[in-house]
Amino acid sequence: MYKVDLNSDLGEGALCDADIIPLITGANVACGFHAGDSILMDKTIDLCKAEGVALGAHPGYPDKENFGRTKMNVTARDVYDFTLYQIGAMGALAKAKGVKLEHVKPHGAMYNMAAKSHELSLAIANAVRDYDSNLILLALSGSKMIKAAKQVGIRYASEVFADRAYEADGTLRARTLEGSMITDENEAIERVIRMVKEGRVRAYTGEDICLEAHSVCVHGDSAKALDFVKALNLAFKENGIETVKLSEAIK
Secondary structure (H helix, E strand, C coil): CEEEEEEEEECCCCCCHHHHHHHCCEEEEECCCCCCCHHHHHHHHHHHHHHCCEEEEECCCCCHHHCCCCCCCCCHHHHHHHHHHHHHHHHHHHHHCCCCEEEECCCHHHHHHHHHCHHHHHHHHHHHHHHCCCCEEEEECCCHHHHHHHHHCCEEEEEEECCECECCCCCECCCCCCCCECCCHHHHHHHHHHHHHHCEEECCCCCEEECCCCEEEEECCCCCHHHHHHHHHHHHHHCCEEECCHHHHCC
């Protein structure tokens, strides 16, 4: 039996969060910088607690105008401060409700820039460790963030994407480029099943690349997010894949 975490980026203002949460095992909750605010964070934590869904902080750049998807000229110290500040905010709200944070997953441009930058990755990994060394850093499979997590001695989980195209080097194809999103539901599901069972995916340019799939991300802000999560769960059952919390998926 294969085991994988199914996560979604939530608390970003989408209307279907309450419907998606019962169908996933991990939630990455926006911490107010790229989307959301303290009220939405509070509500999302309640929903996750009620459904027993693992809670993660989803820190991003201070860029609500562009949903945190614009590359910013930032230093490693900036990224450390952004990350620690947002984890702290989420952690405080969660603690008040008797909920423990399980993981941290950077968002958008922060995630993609750190995937290629050792300096930025190290800043994120250090912020996670300095807040709580038991947290799991959820990061792109094979990225600099995975290496940074190993370097600072924290747990990590390798993430793959259901709806994103990959470049030959294992990074995600930029959203500004043609073919960056996988819009065909059947194709996306076939790709995910192969990533989980074979550890491989076809890059945009045709090459097969290797990856590790501890967790599969479905973006909660997409138009068909709810339908896709339902279809993906069905496909997992049909292919002998069990969805589990991140802490179990990395064992």
